[in-house]
Amino acid sequence: MEKIIVHGGNRLVGSVEIEGAKNAVLPILAASLLAKEGTMQLDSVPVLSDVYMMNNVLRFLNVKVEMDEINKTVSLDATSKLSYEAPFKYVSKMRASIVVIGPLLARLGHAKVAMPGGCAIGSRPIDLHLKGLEAMGAVVEHHDGYIEATTEGLVGADIYLDFPSVGATENIMMAATLAKGTTVIENVAREPEIVDLANVLNKMGANVVGAGTERLKIVGVTELHGTDHTIVQDRIEAGTFMVAAAATNGNVLVKNAIAEHNRPLISKLEEMGVSVTEENEGIRVIGTKHLKPVTVKTLPHPGFPTDMQPQISILQLLSNGESVITETVFENRFMHFGELRRMNADVRIEGNSAILHGPAKLHGAEVAATDLRAAAALVLAGLVADGYTQVTHLKYLDRGYYHFHQKLAALGAEITRVNEGNLAIKNREVSELNN
Ligand SMILES: CC(=O)N[C@H]1[C@@H](OP(=O)(O)OP(=O)(O)OC[C@H]2O[C@@H](n3ccc(=O)[nH]c3=O)[C@H](O)[C@@H]2O)O[C@H](CO)[C@@H](O)[C@@H]1O
């Protein structure tokens, strides 16, 4: 079984490059379906399993997709006759593929997409996506595990989202670009990835105003075309390295990180006593030996991101006293605490809050990643634990982090990724692990 093996105790020092954002590139790849003319040329595309998966969904829909992993580019040509059906085989592997439904409906008037189902962190329904599409005139049917939406032509509508869902905002925004008339969506998600998608759509010829605010106005146009775009930087990957620096009492420059996108995290790090400074080249994080406990509550942007909750919980465990973390976005995003208890973490769960007692003396153990950010958090815990930590179930990590252990190793971590039985395991590690 593949695993990451970390020997804790090293300070992280140096600088680290951050990739383009997974959560921006996935809907932007789906947006290529809207381009009747020309090709899309994307730069700063992160080399992640989720990107391969989305590329396969698009290929199945008859988009020509070429990815260059070395240069981190993807070109997409959706000018041929497209198919309207995204089957279970692909959709079941990645929830985010549900964002093809809005563009397919807008371009073809027909979309048939397998139900994405729930996943580890919560049930994740798509009722808000569908309500928005129905308000624009789509007829939605559920049968045999599929959602089938059809329309004679989408029309602009006034839509209010009960919750500022990222995926629903993206799906409805993309559908509205080719609808007849004006669509106004209120209480929309305001994440930087929504802004990146709106920027791409406008470059493709759409008329989207208000991205980054609570209200989006989209005036429908008749046709969209391909464009060039550089994917916005991944604030969650940047945040993960900021936490890694703070946890190891290190000194790390997170290159080109955008402070504006990470305000809630920066504010919490400063409250804990960590030094965070904006430099010309990025954000420098310098740790402290005496982390202060803090209270954290996850919220839609610009609140504290749920995708940073498992990672910051490691800092809370290391801080001196009682910290609380409350998860309000997903109902089942505390699974990493079960694994962290194996490493001697003192955590009590009360409803949607976790009460953490520090400073924890974490011990190395064999732990299993339960989802993407849990995987990152367990590796971070390993960086500060006594002895060796082995993290398994790395398919989750690969959904969202490129060269994670290599980047940590370059900063000074003692970390390796191995296949059990692979000769790449250093003899010293093997003998110590057997003891
Ligand atoms: C690929 C991508 O961009 N993923 C991000 C996106 O996921 P995703 O777009 O799935 O997240 P949403 O913002 O839609 O979900 C937030 C909450 O709303 C609920 N909900 C959502 C839609 C709906 O129709 N009905 C409903 O009840 C969900 O169950 C969840 O509890 O935003 C999340 C919240 O910031 C992030 O954690 C994910 O990393």
Ligand SMILES: C=C(OP(=O)(O)O)C(=O)O
């Ligand atoms: C939950 C996440 O992603 P997804 O919505 O793709 O599952 C994440 O990026 O932490």
